[in-house]
Amino acid sequence: MKPRLRKVVFPVAGLGTRFLPASKVVAKEMLPVLDKPLIQYAVDEAVDAGADTLIFVTNRYKHAIADYFDTAFELEQRLERAGKHDLLALVRNVVPKHVRCVFVTQAEALGLGHAVLCARPVIGDEPFGVILPDDLIWNRGHGALRQMAEFAAKDDVGAIAVEEVPREQTQKYGIVDAEKADARAALVRHVVEKPKPDVAPSNLAIVGRYVLPGRILELLETTKPGAGGEIQLTDAIAALLGTGKVYAYRFEGTRFDCGSKLGLVKATLHFALQDPALAEATRAFVAAAAS
Ligand code: UTP
Numbered sequence: 001m002k003p004r005l006r007k008v009v010f011p012v013a014g015l016g017t018r019f020l021p022a023s024k025v026v027a028k029e030m031l032p033v034l035d036k037p038l039i040q041y042a043v044d045e046a047v048d049a050g051a052d053t054l055i056f057v058t059n060r061y062k063h064a065i066a067d068y069f070d071t072a073f074e075l076e077q078r079l080e081r082a083g084k085h086d087l088l089a090l091v092r093n094v095v096p097k098h099v100r101c102v103f104v105t106q107a108e109a110l111g112l113g114h115a116v117l118c119a120r121p122v123i124g125d126e127p128f129g130v131i132l133p134d135d136l137i138w139n140r141g142h143g144a145l146r147q148m149a150e151f152a153a154k155d156d157v158g159a160i161a162v163e164e165v166p167r168e169q170t171q172k173y174g175i176v177d178a179e180k181a182d183a184r185a186a187l188v189r190h191v192v193e194k195p196k197p198d199v200a201p202s203n204l205a206i207v208g209r210y211v212l213p214g215r216i217l218e219l220l221e222t223t224k225p226g227a228g229g230e231i232q233l234t235d236a237i238a239a240l241l242g243t244g245k246v247y248a249y250r251f252e253g254t255r256f257d258c259g260s261k262l263g264l265v266k267a268t269l270h271f272a273l274q275d276p277a278l279a280e281a282t283r284a285f286v287a288a289a290a291s
Helices: 038-047 063-069 072-080 085-092 112-118 142-154 168-173 214-219 235-240 261-274 279-291
Strands: 005-012 053-058 102-103 128-131 135-138 158-162 173-182 185-193 203-213 248-249 253-257
Touching: 005 038, 005 112, 038 063, 038 112, 038 128, 038 135, 038 142, 038 168, 038 214, 053 063, 063 102, 112 214, 112 235, 128 142, 135 203, 135 261, 142 158, 142 203, 142 248, 142 253, 158 185, 158 235, 168 203, 173 235, 173 248, 185 235, 203 235, 253 261, 261 279
Parallel strands: 005 053, 005 128, 053 102, 158 248
Antiparallel strands: 128 203, 135 253, 158 203, 173 185, 173 203, 185 248
């Protein structure tokens, strides 16, 4: 049975400075890995987790994301007339029929925590998921968010995705101090945003998947700007630890940090190598380029 995680938030209102100048006009979530934009992989993962309401937190420059999920009348008519039914299905089925998309605006990029707070009127007070689309997670079985939703639903707890990172990189992530509960989960004692390696409590880094209780939104209302002067989701999670259990969850799958150039290159090569139509030529190209 699918876990009941009805609502998933996609905070996509960041500036995407690491992809300038492209991100002047192309939202980084619209960058493709092969033929699908990053946001499509994220939406597929949310639907796999049981979501029927997708909440996109965007800004006024990111029309392309709303356009992508809208009906493309002219294109659909042309494909229909040309009898290109496979392509028509691809264009029409970017989200299944039972799923609705809601767009809210973050007027100013005040941080990830603030972006999630902007979705409060749509979320209400029920548990919800958060996916950062630039963390692309590949796996053969169910997606990372579904794995976490199943785990969290058992005991009505929060779950945040974690991964070990080299110690010198702790300053790029939220870092957890957690007590191992089983092979995948550890009870979080403490979280800290972007600590320097010498003071980081561990090298377990939070990556872009969360299953959170609705009451975190109340905490976000009063969360003050933290690291980088931004309102941090990690700080609200730290406050949540006082009132409820949150687990750090080591999901099954491979994460690509597509918010960075190298991550996007790695993801593209990985997906090409998984695709029977591209694998052989890609392997030959990489071997030749490396020699
Ligand atoms: P990042 O830290 O990757 O920032 O945000 P960014 O602006 O997207 O990219 P760079 O670092 O300038 O290249 C993490 C996630 O939080 C969202 C981003 O869209 C991304 O999904 N975010 C961040 C918001 O929605 N609003 C914000 O104010 C900040």
